[in-house]
Amino acid sequence: MSYFKRILAISTLLCGVSGFSQQINVVQNSFWLQEGYDRTLTIKDADYAYYNIDNANCKAFVEGNFAGRFSVVSATDSLLVLNPGGIVDYRFRRINKLPALCTETAVKDPSFEKNFKIFWLTFNDNYAFFKERNIKWQQVYKDYLPKVEKVETEQKFAAILREIVQEMNDGHIRLEIPKALNPKVTQTVTKPSKSKKEVIADLQQKYAENMKSYNDGVIQWGFLKSSKTGYIIINDMNNFADYVPASEQNSKDFIKKYETISTTKVPLKMFEDELNGVEKIMKIILDDLKNTESVVIDLRFNGGGYETVALKLLGHFVSDNKTILSVKAKTRLGFSASQHYNLVPAQNPYRKKVYVLTSHNTASAAEIFTLGTLSYPEIVRIGSPTAGIFSELLWKELPNGWEFSLSNEVYSDSKNKSYESVGIPANYEINYPKERTALYDSFYSSNGFTDKALEKVFLLEK
Incomplete structure (x- = not known):
């Protein structure tokens, strides 16, 4: 099981299904689009599938019996509110059917340019803190696309993504890249640090x-x-x-x-x-x-x-x-x-x-x-x-199979002030x-x- 699937399995298996049996007639055999996370949910009888959507693919990453996955906060013909076990309720709007991408077989695409563009677009759609972290995201695209177009190896492409993430300086942005592509660390002798x-x-x-x-x-x-x-x-x-x-x-x-x-x-x-x-x-x-x-x-x-x-x-x-x-x-x-x-x-x-x-x-x-x-x-x-760094980690996947997370939730105090970055x-x-x-x-x-x-x-x- 991949990293973000393990994380989601924990975070979405936290609450029961109080109220689901009473509301199953409303939500069974239905399709739902989540607000703010670019995910879809299908419910058929008592089973469900949860899909990640990006600008290239739609892939089910968690599925099974609904019992134990979410608690139902409320359910109407058009709006389904579920709680995954935390303090944030997930809101879903009913859709008539799954997006076409979700019914197609996902095919890995190794193209560096394609993967960079999906990486950039996903952050553009879902990342909440460009302003707070002083990131000019359009400029990132202009600066890095020419570099990506010249890349010939996965190692160099991975290095570019790591460089972008490092510049963003957000501890909730993670890259899950194959270990073989990680740079070799030169051992240096430093004074011992206290643990x-x-x-x-x-x-x-x-x-x-x-x-x-x-x-x-x-x-x-x-x-x-x-x-x-x-x-x-x-x-x-x-x-x-x-x-x-x-x-x-x-x-x-x-x-x-x-x-x-x-x-x-x-x-x-x-x-x-x-x-x-x-x-x-x-x-x-x-x-x-x-x-x-x-x-x-x-x-x-x-x-x-x-x-x-x-x-x-x-x-x-x-x-x-x-x-x-x-x-x-x-x-x-x-x-x-x-x-x-x-x-x-x-x-x-x-x-x-x-x-x-x-x-x-x-x-x-x-x-x-x-x-x-x-x-x-x-x-x-x-x-x-x-x-x-307050947000939950929103995990996504690139067309080449690499996974990454970003911060899409804004936590504010009772006076509506956010302390992200500072x-x-x-x-x-x-x-x-x-x-x-x-x-x-x-x-x-x-x-x-x-x-x-x-x-x-x-x-x-x-």
Whole structure:
């Protein structure tokens, strides 16, 4: 199974079919065009096929039984709204039949010029952030087409696509090119860099005490030394399900054991287990921290995961139900209608002072957590702006079979402001390096280990 098929299989198998059986008479044996994603959906009885469309091909990339794939939000003769398990509902308009391309057998086309043009057109139709990233897309076409016309090998064509992607500087643009076409990396000797694990261990040794860990450190918690401040570090927005016994959660084989169990689960159940895992561990954590006067939530090393996990976690630190964000998708003619998301607080949330630590490596779902804090001015952010990549990855395929992703969703705060590219700013700025290993090394100097963000917390708590 290809990369984007694996990703979609996870993201679209997350919710059940609540309501589908009641509405099957409306949607069975029907064809639908999705708004903003250039995809079509066919439903026949209880089966479905989901197609990717571009300017050359239309190809079914996920198909099977409808049960477990989507939950039906609403269904009429003309509009079908489905949820794939996240916070964004997918809107489909009824069409009379599949586009002609979708009924034809897809044939691989190795033409470099054809593949470049499809690559360019797909971004032109679906990419949402040319302006925000200062990209003159028409100029890209003019500059690179002559180069592509002279290309004679796949390696050189791959290099051109990599160069374009690098210039766009969007962490959610990925190229899945055969490994044989990747450039050979010359080994160079550089000074050793600290790893993420080492930084976190040194941080906790100097500043924290009574630390506990869940699921191989996906979330850790304890107290800042000589204070009444709790400390929680969240390192990912996934792997929260309670699959592995406590005695084995910090073993070197944790991921293997976790995945062995998770792959036996129906995806619907797997995703439900993630959210249930959040609820279970947050109850334990907040009980442990009940006598603190403030808490630090450290997201500086968190590269993302499930946005639903991120917002479920945030719900444990707010008391008011508020609209915290909106999402819209890029279409060929503009944008889809904005969807607004309300954050519902947990039943017994933490009600004291909250600090959130961020860096340029706080990305994707971790940024959506941070975006939500903007609606709660009592939450104080310390660190560098976040990475500025919020959208889900929209996967597409070139005529030659290579796959790529792009950012087509615009996330905005409750005041309709987007932070794509620039990231979400901190209340108290710390100039962390953007490069990951440089960030890790920045905690060290000839004077030893220093965490400027936690030092700032101590000052604010005096």
